[in-house]
Amino acid sequence: MKGSVSKKSDSIPDGQLDQQSDPIDMLSRRHLLRTSASLGTAGIVGVATVAGQQEETFQANNDLVSLGLSPDYISSGRYASSLEFDGENRLKRPFRFSGYTPEEERLNYVETVESTRLSGEGWQGFSLIRTFEFNTETEYRIEQRSLVPPEEPLVLTEMILANTGEESLTIRRPDNHIHNGWVLAVVPPLANPEGTYRYSIDGDSPQSFAESDLWYTHELTDSTHFITQFADRYGITLSYLGGHTDPVQAITDNRGINGSDLEYENKSELPRSEENPPARVTEGFSVDTIDFGVDGLSLDAGKTASYTHSLSIHEGGDEAISRAEELTERASTLSDESPSISALTGEGNDSITGAVFRRFSNPGNSPLLLGLGGMMGAGATYLGYRRLRRDTSRDTSTEDNQESIGRQPTTESQEVSLSVDDYESLEIIETVRESDTVRVQKASPGETQVWVLTLTVEPNETLSASDINHFVDTVQPWSQIKPHPNLLSVVETGEEPVPWAAIEPADHPSLSGYIGQISVDTCSKWLKQICEALHHTSRYGLVYQNLTTDNLLLPDDSNVKLRGLLDEFEARNPWYMAPEEFDNTITEQSLVYRTGLVGYELLTGSLPYGSYPDGDPQTVVQSKECIALSERLESYQTALGDILSEALSPYPEDRHETVLHLRDEVEELRK
Incomplete structure (x- = not known):
């Protein structure tokens, strides 16, 4: 078994961490899940949505195993929330991507750009493209493609990292840190393991988690193939199939502090000494998983790197290690045999639309508002605002097909029973409050009441273009939001006689x-x-x-x-x-x-x-x-x-x- 799995998709000389592939060159090499669209444009054939709009769990399954990513975690840094085998979820908890720079900056999730269901020739899976950042200056994208082959108890996953920032990006721990390189993946712990819970690294003698300390390190080599964790009935194995850098370290861990009696908020505060190892003596805490680390890497702006691994679930006990070896071999073969993938279509997917909802960190960057900032004078700004309203109406019809990000709230969303035709239909009752820039007035469009926001303007006063732009830029994204039972809704907006917005009344106790x-x-x-x-x-x-x-x-x-x-x-x-x-x-x-x-x-x-x-x-x-x-x-x-x-x-x-x-x-x- 050992030595039979090719470890690298490209040959990287030892010590050279800054070698990476050009996005175009990457297309000419084998990827686990091949697509017909350019990686540079993140295109995937078929039906795609922003993952945040997905209301159902993304699932890839066959008769033996099912990998799931629930709606709550699609818009997060999590890459798996369930792995079902024999009809039950065998994962103890979801897991997320992890990473650090040499300056100890931690990887933070930013947004999910796109999600896609995948299938072909009996295979099922999903693809997610997410952006992450270490600070406000460095950002990169991770495309996760997970696929379940027919009649095999395993999941193949490819991760493509792309530096989308303007500066070179290095991902690895500082040299003096107990962790080495960066954590490519975590071997998910089994839920409710029966008997002795153990782990084995590449077939070596198993070790008990109960006798392991926090952050106990195991050095890996470029011929390391798998890590398996198992109890009496079930085992779970992470197999490394190839990537930009080699395996470098496995380290015991616990990705969640267990037990309400635990006094320590941070794992670094746990007592550590030869006489007092934390995992065995600290009440409420136990080591239950292994981090799989690969050597660090550097990516120049616009460059990419790729890694492939598999996750399999199988029998535990005395057969666990030999079964892990077999499934690692099988995963290696399947990664070369995977079909060309097209997006899942057909019955049951009518709710998935082809439109991708784009997020903007600054509403002023919306394409609907382009040109407003450079227009001089109120007249030009009004024209821009009218165009904004027309585009807004078109967008609303598309967005009606998009579902809630994550699991639906337990309180049902309801449409607000308020309507306003135009500003002229409003009878102003009184001024609620007024600042130097915005006036809030109570008004009635009929039998109901609304609050109306307008720019503060005195008779015969001329509004500045900058004030109008600011008001429009602020109102626009809120006017797009669907009603929610725990949020005051924007009822209507308009442009004459000045830009205005009607909202639900806010005269309630705080x-x-x-x-x-x-x-x-x-x-x-x-x-x-x-x-x-x-x-x-x-x-x-x-x-x-x-x-x-x-x-x-x-x-x-x-x-x-x-x-x-x-x-x-x-x-x-x-x-x-x-x-x-x-x-x-x-x-x-x-x-x-x-x-x-x-x-x-x-x-x-x-x-x-x-x-x-x-x-x-x-x-x-x-x-x-x-x-x-x-x-x-x-x-x-x-x-x-x-x-x-x-x-x-x-x-x-x-x-x-x-x-x-x-x-x-x-x-x-x-x-």
């Missing part, structure tokens, strides 16, 4: 009137709704930057509502910012932090800072010192305290990956 007065169950329910509303806005490329208890509304006893567009014209409260936001960095984890602040304040009546509200917000928030929930409440639910503690970690990488993951933990708590 959550600030309930802080320190609600039960844990009520707090959990509200947090769940907040997470779902935030997730809904993120579908449209929006990052909600004004989340406070003052800005969260309670129209009735059941539903919390975000104010949506209205908050875009309100000043930000720096006390509700995440530490990294003061450095002009905001990610999904920043929203997790803000949501954690809201939950903490609802329960305790205050934010978790000793100097709040009298200190300097930036100094206090970036001091990274939060008062534990236990110090503010005499009695509280330990599990909720743990959830909020994770959400309020000063380090983004230690928080929940997305608000959906935070929601799921809160929802589990309510059960």
